[in-house]
Amino acid sequence: MPSNKNAVLRYRIIDGCLTNPYHKYPSLDYIQKKIEEQLNNAISVSMIHKDFKSMKEIYSAPIKFNKIREGYHYTEDGFSIKEFPLTTEEISALDFSTALLQNLKGTKLFIQFENAINKLTEGYRISKVLGKSERQVIQIEEPTKTLGNQWLEPLLEAIIQKKALAITYARYGGEPKEHIVSTCLLKEYHNRWYLVGYSARVKDLLVMALDRIKAVDPSKSPYQADINFISEDFFKYSFGITQIHGAKPEKILLSFTPHQAQYILSQPLHQSQKLILENSKEVQIELEVYITQELIMSILGYGAGVKVLKPVHFKKQIKELIQQMLVNYK
Numbered sequence: 001m002p003s004n005k006n007a008v009l010r011y012r013i014i015d016g017c018l019t020n021p022y023h024k025y026p027s028l029d030y031i032q033k034k035i036e037e038q039l040n041n042a043i044s045v046s047m048i049h050k051d052f053k054s055m056k057e058i059y060s061a062p063i064k065f066n067k068i069r070e071g072y073h074y075t076e077d078g079f080s081i082k083e084f085p086l087t088t089e090e091i092s093a094l095d096f097s098t099a100l101l102q103n104l105k106g107t108k109l110f111i112q113f114e115n116a117i118n119k120l121t122e123g124y125r126i127s128k129v130l131g132k133s134e135r136q137v138i139q140i141e142e143p144t145k146t147l148g149n150q151w152l153e154p155l156l157e158a159i160i161q162k163k164a165l166a167i168t169y170a171r172y173g174g175e176p177k178e179h180i181v182s183t184c185l186l187k188e189y190h191n192r193w194y195l196v197g198y199s200a201r202v203k204d205l206l207v208m209a210l211d212r213i214k215a216v217d218p219s220k221s222p223y224q225a226d227i228n229f230i231s232e233d234f235f236k237y238s239f240g241i242t243q244i245h246g247a248k249p250e251k252i253l254l255s256f257t258p259h260q261a262q263y264i265l266s267q268p269l270h271q272s273q274k275l276i277l278e279n280s281k282e283v284q285i286e287l288e289v290y291i292t293q294e295l296i297m298s299i300l301g302y303g304a305g306v307k308v309l310k311p312v313h314f315k316k317q318i319k320e321l322i323q324q325m326l327v328n329y330k
Contacts, residue, residue: 194207
C-alpha cells in the first residue's frame with residue numbers, strides 16, 4: 001500500500017497524464033513536469049519508475065511504454081485508478097475486515113460479504129504489496145469448532161423478515177425440543193454465536209447457542225414481537241451471554257493489585273466499569289452486572305490479583321469456592 005499521502009498524490013497525477021485524451025502517450029519528461037508543477041517539489045525519474053511499479057502492484061495498473069509513440073499509456077481501455085476511490089486508511093480497514101471474516105468461513109452469508117470486499121480491494125491485497133499472505137501479518141483468535149455457523153444465514157433472514165421459525169434445540173444434558181421462535185438478535189461471544197428469540201413454548205425470551213441447535217425449519221406460526229425487547233439493552237448487565245429474566249443487577253466492588261490493574265484499566269471487564277480508587281497499593285473498580293457463572297469464572301481467573309469487596313454475599317460465595325478448590329490440592 002502507498003506509504004504516504006505524497007505517493008498517492010503522485011499516482012493520481014500520473015493517472016491523470018495517462019488518461020488525458022488531449023495528450024496521449026505522455027513522455028517521462030512530461031509526467032515529471034506535471035508532478036513537479038502540481039506538488040511544487042522536485043522529483044527524480046527513478047522515483048517515477050518506482051511509482052509505475054507500485055501502481056502496477058497496488059492497482060494492477062496496465063502501464064506500458066509505446067516505442068512507436070515514445071510515451072506511456074494504459075493498455076486497457078478505460079482504465080483509471082479513479083475507479084478505486086479508497087483512501088489508504090479505508091483500504092487497510094477493508095483488508096483487515098477480510099481477515100476477520102475468516103472467523104466465519106464456510107457460511108454462505110459471509111462468503112458473499114467476503115467476495116464483495118475482495119472485489120473492492122482487488123489490487124490492494126497485502127500479499128501483492130508485501131509478498132506475504134494475510135495470515136502472516138494479521139492473525140485473529142479462531143474458534144476450535146465452528147458448529148452452528150450454518151444457521152447464521154437463515155436466522156439472520158428470519159430476523160430481518162420477521163418470520164417465525166421451528167427450531168429444534170437441546171440444552172446441555174437435555175433432550176432436543178422444538179420451539180416456535182420469533183427471532184430477535186444474533187450475538188457473538190468468545191467465538192460462539194447465540195440467538196435471542198421469543199419462544200412460544202416457554203412464553204419468554206430464550207438465548208440459544210447455535211451449536212446446540214439441531215434443526216431450523218420454516219413455521220406457519222405468526223411472528224410474535226416482544227414489545228419489551230430492546231436489543232441494545234438486553235445484555236446491558238450481562239457479564240458474558242447469560243441474561244437473567246426479572247433479576248436486578250448488583251454493584252460489584254473489586255480490588256486489583258496495581259500490576260493486574262494495568263490490564264483491567266486498559267481492557268475494561270464490562271461496559272459498566274467505573275474506577276473507584278487508585279493508589280500504589282490497589283485499584284478498585286465497580287461493575288453493575290448480574291452475578292453469573294461467567295463473572296465468577298472471570299474473577300477466579302485473576303487468582304491472587306483480585307479481591308471481592310462487595311457485596312458481602314458474593315464475597316462469601318467466592319471465598320467458599322476458593323476453599324473448595326484448596327481441598328482438591330490437599
